[in-house]
Amino acid sequence: MSADRTEIARQFIAGLPHCDALGMVLTTIGEGEAEIYMPYSEKLVGDPESGVIHGGAVSALMDTCAGAAVMSHPKAGPATATLDLRIDYMRAAKPGATITAHAICYHMTRAVGFVRVSATDGASDVPVAAATGAFAVERGKS
């Protein structure tokens, strides 16, 4: 996607109230792929003893990233809504680390976009969480 469209997408994500509340920043988007990061914050902690971020915040990040990937797919229309998202939590995120989600919309039909997302914290090659989702799409004119 051109620098212009990436900038528009970045502003779009930043303008969504809940994404803004969680501090999400979109870095790359285009051709059915997106990457969004979420810096560590004390307010997102789920377990005060360990300082690990709550799974719910990671889910919100992955849902946003998956939706962005769908919207950036060449065959997608302007609007999308999550139909289903299955999240696997593989390990606790490293306290203090920024979490980055990467999503690929690997198939698009007339009505549905199929997406895979993974979330990493840079501490290991094993993702913190992975998800697969189906998104309802409004097709643009083809």
Place this chain on the structure above:
Amino acid sequence: MSRTKPEPIQVVKERRDAALSALVARVPYISFMGFEFERRGDELTAVMPYRPDLIGNTSLPALHGGALAAFLEVTALITLSWSMVWPKIEAGETVDVLPKFPKTIDLTVDYLRSGLPRDAYARAEITRAGRRYASVQVEAWQDNRARPTVHATGHFLMPDNRTSND
């Protein structure tokens, strides 16, 4: 035969409510999201009071799917933890040491309707509570209980809370 006098209801309620608020208050993310828990006997209802910063689609507008997923996950985790402390509370113990939280293994969220910009409620049902694993169904609704907004099934790894006293 002498019967022990039952505890005054207020004492019982206070003990139950104190344990519930202690359980909820220790999670920064729950206060950040503004989730609240209401209790009737042992049944919990989670409340996600509407706030503009929960919106994920400004044109509809609709609640962020991630906020709803988080709401369901928190409801499941608190309900599971509550089920672990409940027997102790009923045995008259004050719960000084709260159990560790279960860990989410996976969560499958089914988005049934778009989340309206108003309060949401959720209840979790523990389908199976094993010593090591638990399965939970959790559902959230808004104005109409018969028309759920989101539904999820999750699997959780239960903490090892056995102490030398057990």
